[in-house]
Amino acid sequence: MNSAYHSVLTIAGSDSGGCAGIQADIKSISANGAFAASVITATTAQNTRGVFDIHAIPVSHIRKQLIVVLEDIEFGAIKIGMLHSAEVIEMVKKTLREYPVKNIVLDPVMVATSGDRLLNKAALNSLKSFLSDAYLITPNIPEAEILIDKKIDFNNIVDAAKEIGNTFKTSVLLKGGHLEGSDQMTDTLFVYEIQKTVFVHNKRIQTKNTHGTGCTLSSAIAAQLSLGLHLEEAVKKACSYLNKTIVQGKDRILGMGNGPVEHFPK
Template sequence: MTTSSFLPVFPAKAPAPIPRVLSIAGSDPSGGAGIQADLKSIAAHGGYGMAAITALTAQNTRGVTAVHVPPAGFLTAQLDAISEDITVDAVKIGMLGDAAVIDAVRSWLGKARPAVVVVDPVMVSTSGDRLLQESGEAALHALLPYADLITPNLAELAVLLGEPCARDWAAALEQGKRLAALTGTTVLVKGGHLDAGGSGGSSSYGEAGPGGGCPDALVNTAGLLARDVVVVPGERVPTRNSHGTGCTLSSALATVQAAAILQAGNTLPAAGDWEAALRVVKPWLQEALRTSGELDVGTGSGPVHHFHHVQPHTRDHGAAAAARGPAAGEFAAALREAAGGDLDAIYGLDFIRGLADGTLAQKEFAYYLAQDALYLNGYSRVLARAAAMAPTEAEQLFWARSAQNCLEVESELHRSWLDGRAAGVKPGPVTKSYVDHLLAASASGSYPVLVAAVLPCFWLYAEVGEALHARFVAAGAPEVHPYAEWLRTYADEEFAAATRQAVAYADAAARASSAGERDAMVLAFRQSCRYEVDFFDAPRLHA
């Protein structure tokens, strides 16, 4: 796929407000958890991080060997110094140490009243170390109602309820409901610590993904969510490097939530939309886990890679190059190179080989068509959002026409192939996750990020279609091929032209963006590419 040699440069947009996020937590000298992880996570999501230290620890990737809790009065002095001078848009609360420290934080929250409060009740580390004295548990219970979101690991969830630790996903969700009812706030139940088999099943609350998955769920019995339990499925990343994952997740959620409220001009309710925030943060954290080995830190459970989405600069490509931005076509070329592995993966799928040579099972093709029709319905809504956000009339018209095409042309084609058999079909786990990812990009408020997220459905689909059609023609276009009519649709030059235009708009948006926003574009694009691979492979798993 080629891009235009000339692309317009759009006027720079007013910068989005930067959320000021305060972490109240313990310090980790190894840099993987606590305050250090929080500040990295806040920065990775575009926030300005601040820190009030509650405890000093001696720890590394193998465990905690000592904890020192400074006087609670000194913590109060830190908190007062910050709030007397700086507006705090969000607070993440982590390790608190003892009852006096917890009482100091609760007293300060009563005075400061920050808009977003996330409590990660650090009581038991992943390695099993006890990080809160038992005498502090009652004080912690008094603090929890001040939170907008509570993010315990499964061991902490059990301790807060005085119950045994949940052994499966259904039991964990029930415990989350009990804690939500007890505190009157939203609880994030995390499936990361369940055995691969235990976290992978489904429950009455929604799909938790296939075996080996890693679901998370937002739970609130007081009607603050779309449902009492909102399950967000995800993949389980095989790695030993999970040090600081809870700290990282909670501070990222606080930052994204605060950014959304600021972006909306403080018109969102104080509770905001935790589901949207989780759908933004979860893919980022999965990639931070997946790339954690690149850091090579420690001999135990190493830290996650908070800045995996930031491309390193050489001496010749420093701040000046970032300020200058990529040349015309350069960003698009980098995206195409990044998608090479995903395209190779698609071409290697049994589904694609069977579609090309006509041996694909009818039930797999029917599943693919039904899911594609459902996907296109959601995709059209996201394209309509891109039209509303576009900075020029030409782009507005392009994305609006693309949204209309999804509904009126491609969906009609699917209905004719399916002959009404798609009625009542529900989105599969990949379809739902892919659409949720696009909706999260739409909710980010960034037009460049949204354009990057929708691009693979144009670009990869066009390239795969061109390759399939070429194979079909090379084989003599046999009429006995069961998918002959479908393969001919891939030769549509109008779609190829639309794809070239979408690539050009994404390239232009990158040129008008900051380096940080371009990094976010790359992350959104890569996530969509992976979903494209999974979408083509889904019929084999679910048909």
């Protein structure tokens, strides 16, 4: 008996250092038991110390990549990472609407580790108009604050997750890693369809090896959705996986800057 792959398409940029972006996505999807296909939106000259150059792929070529894989392969989920311009965002939105895609997991990358915004106003507005197409979005605290234009802390994180979900009509995993002051890290999942809030707890790990954690988590969730898990279970399994990758990678050395997680934990 032949059996089909559980496939995930990742749409994102390439990280030449291998810690984040498409490279992290493929490792995470594979580690979670699914098959990874990819559409590359940009290449970067990047290592553990930073991003030194970005080369945007022509929009027409990004669209061609999308069309040929979507016409040939059935995907159980689609993971979307950084889309660097309004033109790219609008094209990806338009193209995906031409196909019967499902389970879009969108990581709304808007803020660099330095705190600098990565998207201009036009791109941000395009991204906001795209969020309702997603099944789940996975903002961190700085990104969530941009989406609702207010500060977020321990006291209002649940209300913030609900506001984002109901504003953009999508489920939200609001990642709590930027909230200091606790040995426990809590991510807040708001399931839009049933207006349910779920907390996912993991021990906070002290390490500088967290380069690519957002890519890794969103890709793991997409992989678990492609395997047939419902959203709450997929998120919990993916968060548990990410925690293991951080624990097992916390003392490993790659390069001279912020290293990656261990994508294939034992």
